[in-house]
Amino acid sequence: MDDTDFRDPDALLARAGVGGNPDRDQHFLVDDRVLDRVPTYATEIDADLGHVLEIGAGTGALTDRLLAVAGHVTAVERDPDLAAFLREEFAAEIDAGRLTVLEGDALAVELPEFTASISNLPYGISSEITFRLLPHGVPLVLMFQREFAERMAADPGTEEYGRLSVTAGHYADIEVVEPVPEAAFRPPPAVESAIVRTTPREPAYEVPSDEVFMDLVKAIFTQRRKTMRNAIRNTGHISGLDDPDAVVDAAAEDLMSKRAGDVTPAEFAKLAQLAVEVGDP
Ligand SMILES: C[S@@+](CC[C@H](N)C(=O)[O-])C[C@H]1O[C@@H](n2cnc3c(N)ncnc32)[C@H](O)[C@@H]1O
Numbered sequence: 001m002d003d004t005d006f007r008d009p010d011a012l013l014a015r016a017g018v019g020g021n022p023d024r025d026q027h028f029l030v031d032d033r034v035l036d037r038v039p040t041y042a043t044e045i046d047a048d049l050g051h052v053l054e055i056g057a058g059t060g061a062l063t064d065r066l067l068a069v070a071g072h073v074t075a076v077e078r079d080p081d082l083a084a085f086l087r088e089e090f091a092a093e094i095d096a097g098r099l100t101v102l103e104g105d106a107l108a109v110e111l112p113e114f115t116a117s118i119s120n121l122p123y124g125i126s127s128e129i130t131f132r133l134l135p136h137g138v139p140l141v142l143m144f145q146r147e148f149a150e151r152m153a154a155d156p157g158t159e160e161y162g163r164l165s166v167t168a169g170h171y172a173d174i175e176v177v178e179p180v181p182e183a184a185f186r187p188p189p190a191v192e193s194a195i196v197r198t199t200p201r202e203p204a205y206e207v208p209s210d211e212v213f214m215d216l217v218k219a220i221f222t223q224r225r226k227t228m229r230n231a232i233r234n235t236g237h238i239s240g241l242d243d244p245d246a247v248v249d250a251a252a253e254d255l256m257s258k259r260a261g262d263v264t265p266a267e268f269a270k271l272a273q274l275a276v277e278v279g280d281p
Pocket residue numbers: 024025026027028029030055056057058059060061062076077078079082104105106107119120121122123125
């Protein structure tokens with residue numbers, strides 16, 4: 001088999017004897033053109049992919065394409081029947097030491113060292129798995145619900161901008177690289193999807209600690225319609241600030257009059273620094 005002669009996704013479903021169970025987050029990608037493009041969003045940045053982690057490998061249609069561009073692939077799959085099918089279907093690649101099938105919940109299994117993750121994710125764990133992967137500081141190419149993808153990549157001042165945009169953008173540049181229609185999957189999900197690429201980089205600001213920054217951002221966005229002044233005052237129980245008033249008093253007046261949706265990540269970072277300077281948290 002050469003690199004352009006990949007396993008047919010419909011034939012894989014037939015061999016595995018599955019149709020996809022939406023209750024188990026199973027929507028298999030069956031559009032060859034999309035499947036072929038997914039790995040290129042990583043290889044156009046780094047042609048040498050090393051060890052690729054795939055979350056939710058299903059019947060292996062994407063795994064097959066990843067094996068063509070990576071030195072090693074670790075494929076995590078929670079469904080025992082699908083994990084058994086992967087071990088049988090890809091026995092030669094496993095024997096050759098090029099593929100590891102990890103059976104279990106991607107949120108709980110011990111992850112290997114990896115140099116990129118390329119995955120058509122189970123949408124039910126989008127947020128939790130993304131924040132398990134982002135701190136590894138490697139490129140990610142991940143399929144999400146389109147609305148989630150757009151919130152992740154949103155800029156300040158837009159309707160989609162929020163906690164997810166700030167916290168994901170803390171680790172990496174985020175791009176929506178391709179919208180994917182429902183018809184590309186079997187069974188089709190209820191909503192459109194989109195592929196996101198994250199490119200790791202240091203943030204352009206300093207924070208006292210990731211935890212202080214994340215807790216403050218989380219707290220303030222629970223009150224996004226309020227002014228920053230009121231949002232900070234009302235959410236000490238979430239942000240961990242003992243004396244929110246002291247932070248408000250020390251902060252710039254114009255920042256306190258804004259709403260969270262217009263506050264840049266750098267401004268949130270400055271506020272987190274200020275909170276530490278005034279002795280809080
Ligand atoms: C959207 S499907 C993608 C399947 C395959 N990669 C494809 O593109 O056709 C998500 C897969 O993740 C698996 N899955 C669901 N929840 C999981 C979890 N918590 N950990 C690991 N795999 C999970 C499902 O069984 C399913 O095979």
